Amino acid sequence: MATKVAIIAANGGMFDAYKVFNIATAAAASDAEVGIFFTFEGLNLIHKQAHHQLPMPAGAEHFAEGFQKANVPSIPELVSMAQELGVKIIACQMTMDVMNLKEEDFIDGIEVGGAATFIDFAKDANISLSF
Amino acid sequence: MDIKVDRVVDAQGLACPMPIVRTKKAMNELNTGQVLELQATDKGSVADIQAWANSTGHQFLGTKQEGHVYRHYVRKSEPDEVKEEMTFPHTVHNDELERLLNGNTEIRVVDVREPAEYAFGHVKNALNIPLGELEQRLGELIPGSELYIICRTGNRSNLAANLLEEKGFKNIKNVVPGMSQWNGDVERD
Structure with a gap:
């Protein structure tokens, strides 16, 4: 059976986004089944507007040049690559309600679900990660 | 030296995880037994391509380095590749x-x-x-x-x-x- 990777994305910065989507796309490209549960600030990473302009951590702004020099793909590019590779994206319903966000505020092709949805996906995962 | 391959993937200048992602996509379009060459400048690709081959079951053949360019060779195999019966008597x-x-x-x-x-x-x-x-x-x-x-x-x-x-x-x-x-x-x- 294929390797299964379950990821929780709970933070909304640029570095967090790279950690989540690099691991997710690498895993999916290695034939793993991958699901990411986006909750609290993590919802930024799939928010239609917000994921185009994620903040760098305070004091780390100078790394922007490094990202450019290393020719690292942009977050929107990584997100669509992840979706193309079949990564399942689950947005947390409860956080959406708290933050007054609707499904149409997010990128296309996501699922919305609660904690139980993620647990059901993660129950037989070989690798579980939280960022 | 150029080695004859069925598909060349140019991932020069691209950072992790792009070389692997590009390889994966190209591999989907190859037939079992065909050989792919991945060209990359990402130093991490040397370890990653072998790890990727290991987890996907494809056959890693080797890497050649020319200047700052790595050429990695991988042959496509199916995990459930059937071992054919040896029919030749000699x-x-x-x-x-x-x-x-x-x-x-x-x-x-x-x-x-x-x-x-x-x-x-x-x-x-x-x-x-x-x-x-x-x-x-x-x-x-x-x-x-x-x-x-x-x-x-x-x-x-x-x-x-x-x-x-x-x-x-x-x-x-x-x-x-x-x-x-x-x-x-x-x-x-």
């Missing part, structure tokens, strides 16, 4: 071929693997004719001479040996198990 074991090669007798070894597999290690003086090209290249072989056919695990050489016999060749031997377990000397291109 086989010799690796050890026997190794003994013959160390002796004085002039013998002809035909390696029917892909050029990239051959490039990363083959029996000395072996002639490389990939299985897919064998039928068009029969002219390079002498019909009456003793021919030792070798591949990685004995499958392709089994098919090649049967084909050669059908075409009227005599004195054909299939070498088993093949290069995957070869302990003798190897030459590299």
Whole structure:
């Protein structure tokens, strides 16, 4: 059976986004089944507007040049690559309600679900990660 | 030196995980047994391509470095690749071929693997004719001479040996198990 990777994305910065989507796309490209549960600030990473302009951590702004020099793909590019590779994206319903966000505020092709949805996906995962 | 491959993926200048993602996409479009060359400048790709091959079950052949460019070679295999039955009756074991090669007798070894597999290690003086090209290249072989056919695990050489016999060749031997377990000397291109 294929390797299964379950990821929780709970933070909304640029570095967090790279950690989540690099691991997710690498895993999916290695034939793993991958699901990411986006909750609290993590919802930024799939928010239609917000994921185009994620903040760098305070004091780390100078790394922007490094990202450019290393020719690292942009977050929107990584997100669509992840979706193309079949990564399942689950947005947390409860956080959406708290933050007054609707499904149409997010990128296309996501699922919305609660904690139980993620647990059901993660129950037989070989690798579980939280960022 | 250029090694003949079925597909080249240019990921030069791209950072992790792009070389792997590009490889994965290209691999989907290849047939089992075909060889892909990944060109990358990402130093991490040296370890990553091997790890990727390991987790996907594809066959990592080797890496060549030219300046700051890495060329990685991978052959597509299916995880559930069926091991075909060895139907060719005349086989010799690796050890026997190794003994013959160390002796004085002039013998002809035909390696029917892909050029990239051959490039990363083959029996000395072996002639490389990939299985897919064998039928068009029969002219390079002498019909009456003793021919030792070798591949990685004995499958392709089994098919090649049967084909050669059908075409009227005599004195054909299939070498088993093949290069995957070869302990003798190897030459590299």
